[in-house]
Amino acid sequence: PSWASAPTRKAWPRSRRAAQQAMPRTRPPLFNARKTHANRGNMTSLTLARPDDWHLHLRDGAMLRAVLPWTARDFARAIIMPNLMPPVVTGAQAAAYRDRIRAALPEGATFEPLMTLYLTEDTDPDDVAAAHASGLVKAIKLYPAGATTNSASGVTDFDAVRPTLERMAEIGLPLCVHGEVTDPDIDIFDREAVFIDRVLDPIRRATPGLRVVMEHITTSDAVDYARAQDDTLGATITTHHLVINRNHILAGGIKPHYYCLPVAKRETHRLALRNAATSGEARFFLGTDSAPHTDANKLLPCGCAGCFTAPNTLPILAQVFEEDGALDRLEAFTSRNGPAFYRLPVNTDTVTLTKGTPDLPTHIDTDEGPVTVFNPGFALHWRVT
Ligand code: NCD
Ligand code: ZN
Numbered sequence: 242p243s244w245a246s247a248p249t250r251k252a253w254p255r256s257r258r259a260a261q262q263a264m265p266r267t268r269p270p271l272f273n274a275r276k277t278h279a280n281r282g283n284m285t286s287l288t289l290a291r292p293d294d295w296h297l298h299l300r301d302g303a304m305l306r307a308v309l310p311w312t313a314r315d316f317a318r319a320i321i322m323p324n325l326m327p328p329v330v331t332g333a334q335a336a337a338y339r340d341r342i343r344a345a346l347p348e349g350a351t352f353e354p355l356m357t358l359y360l361t362e363d364t365d366p367d368d369v370a371a372a373h374a375s376g377l378v379k380a381i382k383l384y385p386a387g388a389t390t391n392s393a394s395g396v397t398d399f400d401a402v403r404p405t406l407e408r409m410a411e412i413g414l415p416l417c418v419h420g421e422v423t424d425p426d427i428d429i430f431d432r433e434a435v436f437i438d439r440v441l442d443p444i445r446r447a448t449p450g451l452r453v454v455m456e457h458i459t460t461s462d463a464v465d466y467a468r469a470q471d472d473t474l475g476a477t478i479t480t481h482h483l484v485i486n487r488n489h490i491l492a493g494g495i496k497p498h499y500y501c502l503p504v505a506k507r508e509t510h511r512l513a514l515r516n517a518a519t520s521g522e523a524r525f526f527l528g529t530d531s532a533p534h535t536d537a538n539k540l541l542p543c544g545c546a547g548c549f550t551a552p553n554t555l556p557i558l559a560q561v562f563e564e565d566g567a568l569d570r571l572e573a574f575t576s577r578n579g580p581a582f583y584r585l586p587v588n589t590d591t592v593t594l595t596k597g598t599p600d601l602p603t604h605i606d607t608d609e610g611p612v613t614v615f616n617p618g619f620a621l622h623w624r625v626t
Contacts, residue, residue, distance in 0.1 A: 284568060285596040287559065287623075291588035292575035294319035294554075296417070296456055296477045296528025298547065299342060299354075301325055303608035306345045308533050311551040311605070313352035315625055317588040320417065320528065321354045323382055324391040328359035332372030339377065355379040355583075357417060361394050362401035366408040373414045379583060380415045380454070381405070385440070387423045389502040390532070390546055395419075399444065406444065410451040415475075415583065417454045420463065421503050430487070433503050434462035442466075445474070454582070457482065457530045459503045461513035467524050468517075475582040477528025478518045478574075481548040483561050484617045486511045497539045498613050501532065502546040518574050519567035526579035529554050535610040549605075550615040555592065556599045557615075559623035592625055599624035 297312060297319040299305050312319055321342065323329035329338050335356040342354045357380045358369060364381075372378035383402075384395035396402050409416055420441055421432040445453060455463055455476040467476040481501065486508045490499040499505065517525045531554070532547025539545055550557070555575070562571040580587045599621050604611045 284563075286593060287568060287571070287595075288591050288593045289572040290576040291317040291590045291592050292527065292555065293317055293579050293588065294529050294531070294551075295454070295526055295579045295583070296320055296322065296479070296530045297551070298322045298324070298530070298532040300533060301338070301341065304533060304612075305342065307605055307607035307612070308531075308549070308551060309342065309345050309352075310347045310350070312531070313346055313350040315551075315555050315592060316352065317590070318353045318355050318585075320380060321356055323357045323359040324384065324389075326391050328361075328391060328394050329357070330359050330361055330364065330394070332358070332368050332375070332377060334358075335372060335378055357382045359384070359394065360396060360402055360405065360416075362396060362398055364402065364405050366405045369405055369414070370408055370412055373412055378414070379585075380417045381409060382417045382419070382456075384419045385421065385423050385436070388419050388421045392419070399440070403447075406448045406451055410448050413452060413584075415452040415454055417456050420455050420458070429504055430506055433458070433460050437462060437466050445470075452582075454528075456528060457503060458514065458517075459506050460510045464513045464517045468522070470524075472523070472582075475524050475526065475578075476517070477530075478514055478525055479528060479530040479548075480550045480554045480557050481505070481530075481615055481617075482511065482514050483518055484511075484557060489618070497544045498616065499548065500539075500544060500546055501530070501548045504546075515561065515565060519562055519565045519570055521567075521570035521573045523573075523578050523581055525574065526582065527554075527558070527575045528579075533607075533612045535607065536604070536613055537610050539613070548615045549612050552605070552614050553599065553601050553617070553621065555594060555625050556601070556621040556623045557617050559594050560617075560619070560621060563623075594623045595626045596622060597624050598622065 294316045329335050339356050356378050360381050360383045384392035386395035386397045420436045422436045427435050452473045457479050458476045459482050485499050485505045487505050490496050529550045531551040533549040534545040534547050562568050604613045
C-alpha cells in the first residue's frame, strides 16, 4: 500500500497524553526562576564547545565552493543532506561527494562532513550496512516522494524500504525523516502533524529499535510527539523556525526568502519550538537546514524553498536564547545533544561569541548568482570572534 497517502488515521493516544503531561501549558518563568550568570542578560562573552549542524544542504560545484566556508567557519561537523541532482544514493556516490566537499574546503579548515544516503525503493541494505561499517555514512535520509526540493526519487511504498529500515535498526544507523505527507488533499500547514500519525508512528512501531531524527520540526504536534518518545527519537530544529512564523512569509507582501519546507506555521507553533530548543532536553538539537538557492531561483513565479542561514545562525541563536533567558542551554542545543544522539564525541575545540555587531553580508556571491542570507528581522548583537 502507498504509505504516503494511506487513508487510515492511526492515533497515538498514549503518547499524546504523556506529551500533554510533559509539556507545560505555559512557558516556565525562566527569567525569574533561573538567576544563573548566563541568564542575567549582562553577559558579554560566551564560549561553547564548537557547534555541529545536524542538517545542512551544501549542494555541489560553484554553490558548494561558495557556501561551505561559512559553515566551516563556525561548525566542526555537519550532517550533509543527499538531495543533489541526481541524489546521493549509494555508498560510492557518498564517498565521491565527501571528496568533493573536502576539496572545496578553505585552506586550513578542519570541518568534517558527515555523509548521508538518500533512501529510495531500490536502496540495497547491504550497501547501506557497508557504508555505515566503513564509517562513511552516519544516517539515511527519508524523503516522501515529492515532499520537497529534489525529492522525486523518494519513497512512496513503505514496504519496499522495510528491509533497509530493519537492517538500520540492527546496526544502529539513524533514519533522518522529512516529516510531511504529500497527499494533495492535506492542507500544507497540516502535513507534518498528519505525517506523524500516518507514517512516522507506524514506521517506528513496525521497526522496534530504529533510531529516528524528526528533521526540521515546525509544529507543537511534533514537539509533543518527540517529548513522549524514548531516546531512539531525536528532533532537529532550524534557526529560522525559531524566528519566523507564517506572517513573515505572507503578511504585507509575499517574502520568498522566508519560504522554506516545511513551511513556517502560526505563532503558537514557533513558541513551542522555542520552548523545545531552549529547554536543554537531549532530544532536541540544531539542524539549520541552511538551504541555499540563488535569488534568481527564489524570486520566481514558482520559487524554490529554503533559507540560507549558515553565515548568521550562531549570532541569531545566541540572541534567541538570551531573549528566552536560556543562554546557559545554548551549548546543549548547538554542541552537546546532537553528538550524544549520533554517538559521537563532543568537539574539544570551542567558539566564542562576544557582544557586538557582527560583520555579516546580506548576500553572498556565487558563480551561479547571488544568494540572500536569511534576515532575522532584528539587529544582531552577538558575533563569533
Ligand atoms: C531544502 C532544499 O532546498 O534542499 N529546502 C528547504 O526548504 N528546506 C529541502 C528540504 O530540506 O526540505
Ligand atoms: Zn533540508
